[in-house]
Amino acid sequence: MMRKLVAEFIGTGWLVLGGCGSAVLAAAYPNLGIGFLGVALAFGLTVVTMAYAIGHISGCHLNPAVTVGLWAGGRFPTGDVIPYIASQVLGGIAGAGVLYIIASGHAGFDLANGFASNGYGAHSPGHYSLLSSFVTEVVMTFMFLFVILGATHKLSSPQMAGLAIGLALTLIHLISIPVTNTSVNPARSTGPALFVGDWATSQLWMFWVAPLIGAVLAGVVYRWLCPDNDYRSVS
Numbered sequence: 603m604m605r606k607l608v609a610e611f612i613g614t615g616w617l618v619l620g621g622c623g624s625a626v627l628a629a630a631y632p633n634l635g636i637g638f639l640g641v642a643l644a645f646g647l648t649v650v651t652m653a654y655a656i657g658h659i660s661g662c663h664l665n666p667a668v669t670v671g672l673w674a675g676g677r678f679p680t681g682d683v684i685p686y687i688a689s690q691v692l693g694g695i696a697g698a699g700v701l702y703i704i705a706s707g708h709a710g711f712d713l714a715n716g717f718a719s720n721g722y723g724a725h726s727p728g729h730y731s732l733l734s735s736f737v738t739e740v741v742m743t744f745m746f747l748f749v750i751l752g753a754t755h756k757l758s759s760p761q762m763a764g765l766a767i768g769l770a771l772t773l774i775h776l777i778s779i780p781v782t783n784t785s786v787n788p789a790r791s792t793g794p795a796l797f798v799g800d801w802a803t804s805q806l807w808m809f810w811v812a813p814l815i816g817a818v819l820a821g822v823v824y825r826w827l828c829p830d831n832d833y834r835s836v837s
Contacts, residue, residue, distance in 0.1 A: 606660040607685055611693035613652040614664045618697030618793045621645035622718035625783075626705050638779045645784070646772030653764025662764070665787040666690055667813040671747035674821025677754075690789040698793030719794045719802040720785040720809045728780040735782045736812050742774045743786040743816030744823075751824040785809040786816075 624644035628636045636644075653662045661678075663669045666687040672678040698717075705711050716725070722735035730738070749770040753763040771786075778784045785791045791809035795802035 603682070603685065606682075607689040609656040609660040610663060610686055610689040611696070613656050613660070613662055614690045614693030614789050615697035615700070616652055617645070617648040617664050617787075618694045618790055619701050620648040621790065622698065622794055623701050623704070625718040626701060638776065641779065642772045642775035642784075645775050646768040646770075648768075649771050650764050650768030653767060657764060660686075664690060664693075664789070665813075666789055666810075667743050667787060667817040668747065668750060670814055671743075671750070671817030671821045674818045675747075675751050675825045676821075677751075687789075691792055694787075694789035694791075694793035695796060696793075698797055701794075702797050713798050716783075716802070717794045717798050718783065719798045720783045720791045721801065721805050722782060722808060725801050725805060726781060727783055730781045732808070736808060738778050738781045739785055739809065739812035740816040740819075742778050742784070743813040744820045746770055746774055746786050747817050747820030748824060751820065751828075755828065756830075782809070786813050788813055 621641070621644050624636060625641045629638070629641050649662075649664065652664060656662050661672075663672070663686060669678060669683055669686045669690070673680065673683050702717070705717075719725070722730060722732045726735060746767075750767055752758060753766040754760075774786055775784045778786075788810040791806060795806045795809075
């Protein structure tokens, strides 16, 4: 179990550093900024790389919503849920901490710019409402877990599971960055929010509640659609 938890810690830290780091350091870099497309790809690539690096160790959840969704789908033991979530949140905070150290070395760095935090209303990139943001996070997390549950089923191709899941996360970011800056992952939201404080922590509840609802719904629905519930370790 300790090896699994350390793997989740490292993997989630990489997701936050790679995904949020691309947003903070490179998205609007003068002349050669990577933009929304680049950030979406960065998040997807963190999952793909970690799926093949630690999928055989911990399952590569990197996300409390994934852990809860797999539990709801009958694929993850109840006793391991809290330790996994704790490791993921700590990893997300550590990844945000490394990113803060790097980003603060630039003279123009300012946490007031958001530090890739998730938000709604005035703090949504496109100023989308709380309702729009909530629905987005529920639906996007539902679809993310739906892909994970399908890609890791015994009848799918195990070699392709990590790629399918990473591409799903990329697509989710392409859809929802303008709405919420894309969470679908409470650990990813918690790390940057703790550094920003203020509005980011006051809105953090939504980026726990909505993804967890979407994840549970996906687990229940997929379990009903496909009762033969054997699965691969990469998730």
